[in-house]
Amino acid sequence: xxxxxxxxxxxxxxxxxxxxxxxxxxxxxxxxxxxxxxxxxxxxxxxxxxxxxxxxxxxxxxxxxxxxxxxxxxxxxxxxxxxxxxxxxxxxxxxxxxxxxxxxxxxxxxxxxxxxxxxxxxxxxxxxxxxxxxxxxxxxxxxxxxxxxxxxxxxxxxxxxxxxxxxxxxxxxxxxxxxxxxxxxxxxxxxxxxxxxxxxxxxxxxxxxxxxxxxxxxxxxxxxxxxxxxxxxxxxxxxxxxxxxxxxxxxxxxxxx
Amino acid sequence: xxxxxxxxxxxxxxxxxxxxxxxxxxxxxxxxxxxxxxxxxxxxxxxxxxxxxxxxxxxxxxxxxxxxxxxxxxxxxxxxxxxxxxxxxxxxxxxxxxxxxxxxxxxxxxxxxxxxxxxxxxxxxxxxxxxxxxxxxxxxxxxxxxxxxxxxxxxxxxxxxxxxxxxxxxxxxxxxxxxxxxxxxxxxxxxxxxxxxxxxxxxxxxxxxxxxxxxxxxxxxxxxxxxxxxxxxxxxxxxxxxxxxxx
Numbered sequence: 001x002x003x004x005x006x007x008x009x010x011x012x013x014x015x016x017x018x019x020x021x022x023x024x025x026x027x028x029x030x031x032x033x034x035x036x037x038x039x040x041x042x043x044x045x046x047x048x049x050x051x052x053x054x055x056x057x058x059x060x061x062x063x064x065x066x067x068x069x070x071x072x073x074x075x076x077x078x079x080x081x082x083x084x085x086x087x088x089x090x091x092x093x094x095x096x097x098x099x100x101x102x103x104x105x106x107x108x109x110x111x112x113x114x115x116x117x118x119x120x121x122x123x124x125x126x127x128x129x130x131x132x133x134x135x136x137x138x139x140x141x142x143x144x145x146x147x148x149x150x151x152x153x154x155x156x157x158x159x160x161x162x163x164x165x166x167x168x169x170x171x172x173x174x175x176x177x178x179x180x181x182x183x184x185x186x187x188x189x190x191x192x193x194x195x196x197x198x199x200x201x202x203x204x205x206x207x208x209x210x211x212x213x214x215x216x217x218x219x220x221x222x223x224x225x226x227x228x229x230x231x232x233x234x235x236x237x238x239x240x241x242x243x244x245x246x247x248x249x250x251x252x253x254x255x256x257x
Numbered sequence: 258x259x260x261x262x263x264x265x266x267x268x269x270x271x272x273x274x275x276x277x278x279x280x281x282x283x284x285x286x287x288x289x290x291x292x293x294x295x296x297x298x299x300x301x302x303x304x305x306x307x308x309x310x311x312x313x314x315x316x317x318x319x320x321x322x323x324x325x326x327x328x329x330x331x332x333x334x335x336x337x338x339x340x341x342x343x344x345x346x347x348x349x350x351x352x353x354x355x356x357x358x359x360x361x362x363x364x365x366x367x368x369x370x371x372x373x374x375x376x377x378x379x380x381x382x383x384x385x386x387x388x389x390x391x392x393x394x395x396x397x398x399x400x401x402x403x404x405x406x407x408x409x410x411x412x413x414x415x416x417x418x419x420x421x422x423x424x425x426x427x428x429x430x431x432x433x434x435x436x437x438x439x440x441x442x443x444x445x446x447x448x449x450x451x452x453x454x455x456x457x458x459x460x461x462x463x464x465x466x467x468x469x470x471x472x473x474x475x476x477x478x479x480x481x482x483x484x485x486x487x488x489x490x491x492x493x494x495x496x497x498x499x500x501x502x503x504x
Contacts, residue, residue: 076383077381080381080382084377088375105382106281106282106382
């Protein structure tokens with residue numbers, strides 16, 4: 001589990017996060033949602049330690065992440081996997097070399113063991129046989145899946161995903177969402193996803209945190225989204241008239257039956 | 258201005274301090290160092306040979322013109338070409354050229370990795386990115402650039418020969434006599450000291466410029482340019498200091 005207490009972060013006079021206290025649970029897909037500029041990416045960067053909070057504490061299973069020294073942070077990070085918005089695959093390495101990179105860097109596995117582990121991860125993300133392709137030779141959705149395979153190759157306990165569906169068509173986005181959810185449940189990982197994809201919220205949102213102007217405006221799961229009266233949530237999720245009509249229809253149907 | 262300079266210097270020291278760390282996996286660092294040695298050494302060999310050939314040739318012709326009609330023996334041209342190549346031209350010009358070729362490449366490579374979040378990805382994996390991205394480059398440069406400088410010095414002397422002997426400025430015996438006269442082994446030591454210092458400066462400064470790049474392609478271009486300009490200035494400054502201290 002990951003827990004944050006009173007997280008604050010500012011850039012000069014721009015107060016991005018104003019006291020974020022929340023929890024992200026293992027075995028669940030925890031979503032951070034919010035409009036652009038609401039502080040989602042900054043919160044995710046604080047969680048993984050790419051930024052330091054001005055104030056507040058982050059706990060990884062009761063370990064105070066903010067008090068760890070550099071060496072301890074690196075040790076903890078070996079239990080962390082991350083999928084980046086643009087996948088962040090190393091262009092000059094093949095798919096297999098990309099996925100194998102953490103194994104090469106941190107394990108003493110033999111070449112055969114590494115090959116088996118890489119293939120296992122590629123199979124897990126339905127990319128068997130793509131070993132020798134370069135990132136530029138595969139589609140955006142496949143790049144995301146390679147990114148997921150690389151993120152899980154060291155069997156992490158925490159998985160972070162920054163906008164996993166950005167730039168993907170709705171069907172591929174669903175595949176990625178389902179993949180993340182199944183990996184989260186199968187390995188009991190604490191998964192934190194930063195997204196503004198409403199499909200993701202409704203499909204895999206086990207624990208949804210809505211950020212608004214640097215504060216938590218709403219928290220719940222995907223089943224509570226439809227019935228919530230929170231105006232900020234409604235304005236965010238059902239932003240378009242079409243979605244508003246869809247919600248009203250769903251609510252009416254719920255009352256009728 | 259001064260506070261900005263001090264801030265850059267402080268960040269540079271912190272980056273280099275972080276880079277001096279025990280590798281997570283020696284084999285990966287070794288592999289990366291070998292790749293860099295190949296890129297810097299083999300990749301720069303042709304340009305170094307061409308430049309040093311012309312440096313030697315121009316030095317020979319220029320001094321032949323200067324000494325024409327004086328009482329200085331003609332064979333001195335070989336001696337002047339040799340010493341100016343060893344003491345100054347080979348290490349300094351080679352490293353100025355390498356700052357342009359290798360330094361800008363390093364800044365662009367690391368800067369591109371920063372912009373594409375490759376560095377963040379490595380950090381989150383637990384990799385000491387300052388060490389993994391900077392140290393192999395510095396070590397490779399310190400190992401290979403002195404060899405390139407030695408080759409440059411030799412080729413410069415050959416260049417002087419090619420320019421002076423076939424054109425009839427002097428005989429082969431006179432040029433070789435000059436090239437073998439008044440030889441000071443200490444000058445070769447000085448050449449290698451300069452090569453090592455310049456290699457360190459041009460790689461570490463270029464890596465620094467790339468490692469902390471922010472923004473988009475324009476900033477990446479600026480970082481690449483800054484890497485060359487600052488490396489060149491620091492090489493010339495170090496050249497002066499080494500000359501003052503060691504001669």
